[in-house]
Amino acid sequence: MKRMIGIIGGSGLYDIDGLQDARWLTLDTPWGPPSDAIFTGTLGGVPLAFLPRHGRGHVHTPSTVPYRANIAALKMLGVTDVVSISACGSFREEMAPGDFVLVDQFIDRTFAREKSFFSTGCVAHVSMAHPTCPALGAEVAEAARGAGATVHPHGTYLAMEGPQFSSVAESRMYRSWGCDVIGMTNMPEAKLAREAELCYASLAMVTDYDSWHEGHDTVDITEILATLQGNSARAKETIANLPARLGAEHAPCPHGCDTALDHAIMTAPEARDPALLDRLKAIAARVL
Ligand SMILES: CSC[C@H]1O[C@H](OP(=O)(O)O)[C@H](O)[C@@H]1O
Numbered sequence: 350m351k352r353m354i355g356i357i358g359g360s361g362l363y364d365i366d367g368l369q370d371a372r373w374l375t376l377d378t379p380w381g382p383p384s385d386a387i388f389t390g391t392l393g394g395v396p397l398a399f400l401p402r403h404g405r406g407h408v409h410t411p412s413t414v415p416y417r418a419n420i421a422a423l424k425m426l427g428v429t430d431v432v433s434i435s436a437c438g439s440f441r442e443e444m445a446p447g448d449f450v451l452v453d454q455f456i457d458r459t460f461a462r463e464k465s466f467f468s469t470g471c472v473a474h475v476s477m478a479h480p481t482c483p484a485l486g487a488e489v490a491e492a493a494r495g496a497g498a499t500v501h502p503h504g505t506y507l508a509m510e511g512p513q514f515s516s517v518a519e520s521r522m523y524r525s526w527g528c529d530v531i532g533m534t535n536m537p538e539a540k541l542a543r544e545a546e547l548c549y550a551s552l553a554m555v556t557d558y559d560s561w562h563e564g565h566d567t568v569d570i571t572e573i574l575a576t577l578q579g580n581s582a583r584a585k586e587t588i589a590n591l592p593a594r595l596g597a598e599h600a601p602c603p604h605g606c607d608t609a610l611d612h613a614i615m616t617a618p619e620a621r622d623p624a625l626l627d628r629l630k631a632i633a634a635r636v637l
């Protein structure tokens with residue numbers, strides 16, 4: 350099938366350069382409108398859709414980002430591969446501000462968000478044992494290295510509710526749990542991408558040492574913004590490198606991202622809610 354790259358831009362990344370035939374598309378989904386219009390076009394001959402996660406001007410808090418609408422809108426546009434770009438704090442000395450981390454595991458501590466497209470009348474359980482696509486992630490990591498970034502190839506991301514940052518005690522606790530980085534937005538985004546059978550990779554840009562590091566100030570937004578400004582050119586170059594690495598064809602995912610719903614739906618056909626099924630067609634038509 351034809352590939353379409355979807356980029357979800359995090360804090361500090363509200364647009365991208367170099368798209369051909371570019372236009373901002375306003376879309377609606379069965380879960381309401383996404384965070385903003387979606388910037389679509391082609392980059393290096395590959396169709397690409399860019400969505401600023403918080404909206405242009407940074408309107409949505411991590412809790413109010415319409416995660417379901419964002420993933421549904423990308424799926425409805427024909428996106429096959431989602432690359433999530435985020436700012437994060439670091440729990441590791443060696444994951445220093447300015448470095449990039451290819452996140453491949455999550456601990457989800459968010460609690461005030463809708464986390465599934467499925468619901469009463471159509472229940473589904475997808476696997477999140479391996480929450481990101483290793484094949485897509487490997488290309489994203491190389492694209493970032495090609496942009497001159499120091500890239501750590503693995504990382505466990507603690508997803509916190511926010512919007513306040515962690516206390517020193519929380520920061521130490523997450524570190525003791527073995528987490529590598531912390532942010533407020535990759536969950537439920539990764540879960541929803543899996544439900545929508547999209548390959549999903551998360552590239553997190555370290556902006557600070559959160560609040561555990563005795564040799565550094567506790568995290569504050571001024572430090573984060575300064576690091577983000579320094580990093581945005583690298584993030585944009587990473588995106589520019591992606592089409593050549595990924596190519597125009599999306600082969601069946603060797604890790605099964607695009608068949609995640611094969612055995613996931615539990616609800617008997619005769620017990621399914623027709624109104625919910627109607628909405629679910631936007632993301633799960635393949636199995637309904
Ligand atoms: C700007 S600091 C906190 C904010 O930044 C990150 O957002 P994103 O993941 O969209 O880059 C973090 O998760 C918080 O939402």
Ligand SMILES: Nc1ncnc2[nH]cnc12
Pocket residue numbers: 436437438439509514515531532533556557558559560568573
């Ligand atoms: N320390 C931190 N905690 C949560 N989200 C972040 N985003 C960037 N730095 C962060």
